[in-house]
Amino acid sequence: MEYNFKTIEQRWQQKWKVEGVYKVSNNASKPKYYVLDMFPYPSGAGLHVGHPLGYIASDIFARYKRLKGFNVLHPMGYDAFGLPAEQYAIDHGIHPAVSTENNINTFRKQLDNIGFCYDWSREIRTSDPSYYKWTQWIFLQLFKSWYNRDTKKAESIDGLIKILETEGNGNHPIPNPKSQIPNLKSQIFSASDWKGFDEATQQAILMEYRLAYCGYGEVNWCEALGTVLANDEVINGVSERGGYPVVKKKLRQWYLRITEYADRLQGDLDTLEWSDAMKEMQTNWIGKSSGAEIKFSLASPPSPLLPERGDADSPRTGRFLKTADTNWHILKEYGRLNRQNPTAAEDALWQNIRNNKLGVKVRRQHAVQGYIVDFALLEVKLIIEVDGEYHNVEQQKIYDEARTGYLKEFGLNLIRFSNDEVLNDIHSVIGKIKDEIQVQKKNSSTHAGLPLLSKEKGLGDEAKREAGVKVYTTRPDTIFGVDFMVLAPEHELVGQITTAEQKAAVEEYVAYVKSRSERERMSEKKVTGCFTGAYAVNPLSGKHIPVWISEYVLAGYGTGAIMAVPCGDERDHKFAKHFNIPVTNIIGDYYNGEEANPTKEAILQNSGFLDGIVMKDAAEVVIQWLEDNEEGVRKVNYKMRDAAFSRQRYWGEPFPIVWKGASLNDAVGQGIAYPLDESELPLELPHVESYKPGAEGEGPLANIETWTAQHLETNTMPGYAGSSWYFLRYMDPHNNEVFCDRKVSDYWNQVDLYIGGTEHAVGHLLYSRMWTKVLYDLGYIGFNEPFKKLLNQGMIQGSSRFVYRVDLKSNTSGKSEQIFISRNVLTEAEQSESPGNSIKDLIRLKFPDIYNDMDFSDIAQKIDLIPAPIHVDVNIVDGLELNIEAFKKWRNGEYANAKFILEDGKYICGAEVEKMSKSKFNTVNPDELVLKYGADTFRMYEMFLGPVEQSKPWDTKGIEGVHRFLKKLWRLFYDEQKGKVWTEEQPTTEELKTLHRTIKKVEEDTERFSFNTAVSAFMIAVNELSDLQCHKKEILENILVLLTPYAPHIAEELWQRLGNSGNVLDAPYPVFEEKYIIESSKSYPVAINGKTRTDITIALDATQQQVEEMILANVVVQKWLEGKSPKRIIYVKNRMINVVV
């Protein structure tokens, strides 16, 4: 009786399906376990052998957990929205819904072949309206929420509105300090301000808080194709298809405010059982760093007319009567001391006006125009003084009046309160201040001339210039080493600061950068940049430094501007060298003049008051100085940016958003975004005939009149929308009331084991973590991390085969000839002095007729003589030998008339390991292997290839060995001639030892996902049992249970044949017993000086002394000792013995 896998596998697959054995219940007394595969995108190419690797691993583990008594959730479905289906629709005119459906059917058929234990009653598809209804619903929750930094969680936007109505936003500033809202003068506003705003302004402000918000972002715009391109569709600034130019274009986009979650996404990594590498990748992506944001004011270039700071003797220009710099610092120091020792009245007032409680920033003990004032409200040019009794003295009154008058001259108004007023009637004091603020605000438009100065050192006369340029640095300690500044070319100040002479050069450079992708910009080794003509002033050293722009500074990172310290940063150094900018050395011998040194150990030099301090200590000193002097602030920065959450595409979830309030003729996207009512969900994707983008680059939905007439959003959601929460839907897939019943998600909780590739390290895995946290904050689920344990599967690579073709064209007949040269013949020719001539000679010898007919004077022909490799289908190559007959028939006989130069009568192909892909003709279809060897063999072979986590090339050849193993297993039960051979005899101790060693090994290996070694353990067990001629049911049925997760079909068949009732799927897992494998002695390796020379068998309970005696008596050891006595004998129990001579 033979092992007939075809019948066996079909029978059980059928039976399991009919009996619904994989259907999982949401309430069971058993403990739960949730095993999930990463959501597959059903591509048109179908499965190749690389795809099922992770699915087999998860299937094994799910089955193993089931045997161990768990209620296991193991679902599967499809991430069915996506770009490829849309591209296919553009190319072939087939609606994405149709091609996706077809692809899913193929996918499913292929999966079923392999015998997975998915509960298909829970299947979901993201493109199904009953699914994306809930994707839209969750989007609305994001839209209707904001992140409260005080409570550190997402909360309803209604709560925020209440706060704004009662206290303004002083305690909850707008998350993005760079945001600009029309009609809003200050980022901070009071409750009454808020009430005064019109609907559009209020909504614009709320948009700045929403977790899903609308903003503007750059996309790759290809004018010629009239479409937005993905990054990987852009190569060297041109489109991959067609090679048309691609530029950056600003388009309205939706975003997720994932940056608000940066800290939690970072911190909660500690609670996850993910590989360190994966955590590290997420950590780097989040990119938390701490340092300082430093303000550099802008200066005109150094010139005789405008004195350098610190040049006290120079005449001051214009109306700016300045305190000499030396005095300025003294005043600041006084201010600092005063702040530390406030009077009772000062403190009382301070507590009532700090933190923007007035809607205006208030500074205490601030130096203004040569005086220290108690409180300065610079935005509204208001000074508040709180006076003690001595101000009633006559002399002081005169003095105070003079001071008031003096400040007034500068447009500064001063109001004065006595200590008593403040301490006894704070409310009326606050009221007076508020009134005064209003007056000042009204007057501000009439005050001509003076800018709102935050301090008295403006050289320019524009507010923007005075505002200066903020840079973020993680190395404030290097501040004195700053030799220049670099802005991102798209930095908003570039246009304003560029001088007339540099204008043309800057514009040209900005245009160049616009054509570059972010990736290209970061990987560029060549140094490029352009001087703006502007200079910035280092706030610590006063030094004027040139301001450059360069592509290596990205607008989205930090402030979009860096202070360049060439002696400490490699890129800055290259830049300085390239543009001949002098380098200041602040690290002494640590800098060799050739290379930057990013050390933190150096003792600072050339660094003003920092001289002599070790760099790592200096950072703190600098930050302190910056904060004390209001030249900068301590800052935690994240590299992570808010996630772009819209696509200008058709095949994705529509946004449940309507734009209202703009005039009727306005395009969609103007006015105010309002959410659809939840009862209107799902907002179904309309049918389209064309997938062309809208006129301004919007998605195809912009072309549908019925859509735009309703002012519905024309963008669609990106691929990761549906996949960010799908693991929740599997728990409760048919619920029409909620996305997932809270009771059900409480039962299933987190995904216990999540299996998928590292390519999702930062995309999908971060987004779904964020969504989970939002849903948790809003109380919809009870856990804040989706995937407890993560297992990364490696890629299965293809092993490509190449043939080498020489193309020749006849001069006389115009006929072309294709000659294929075998790999090693070609190698020989290539290694000769003149490869071209060698190949010519080969052709002359082998095909004189062809040779004589060709004219080799043609340059093109000469070049073509060096053949380029051509991919050939791996299925017509045996090892490296090409099947020439099959090759001639390949591709509809394209190579039917090919000529070959062979070696030993064979054509040997070239080989290379590459990504498995149809275009490389190196794909292997699992269906064919299952047909030939069966699903059980296929499953075990995929596992046997090597560790799941590791990438490895596919080689079909080894599959025979696994198949042989299963046949050998079968023969323990049934003999071809004799039929049934299994017996009910009692097992021997040897047999029990094999069994229990196997139980231990397989169980341990499965637990640690070392499936390849588990397969090998099965092989060893079957080999041993064959040697022992063991056919005993008691042993064999245990092996079958162990095998069930790996080869379920054969295990079930034999289990039933042994006369067991019930499915092997639910059999009890064998229990390992130590007593069967205990040994009394062990064969120890004996090394002399670390080199193994012999073995000695020693009792396990031997003492050091006994061992030493045995060792010294050993003949081999004596030989190596050569009469000397050993220095030391190392005896590690159960391991080895080493004799040191």
Next chain:
RNA sequence: GCCCGGAUGGCGGAAUUGGUAGACGCGCCAGACUCAAAAUCUGGUAUUGGCAACAAUGUGCAGGUUCGAUUCCUGUUCCGGGCACCA
């Protein structure tokens, strides 16, 4: 460029905590069964030298720590993945 992995016989890989490098399988070689082939079974197989016993070398490369390193450290080369619109 930056971040994360990986590298062990002809091939895939094993060695779980620093302790016999190469388990298991493929391939290859030899043998048994057979008229023959397939299938199956048995034995051998890191490299070099040697009839053998045995010896030397050997885990990408160069160093280091250690009685002992595939394993830990430093540097380096090559290959794979990611880098924000592929999913």
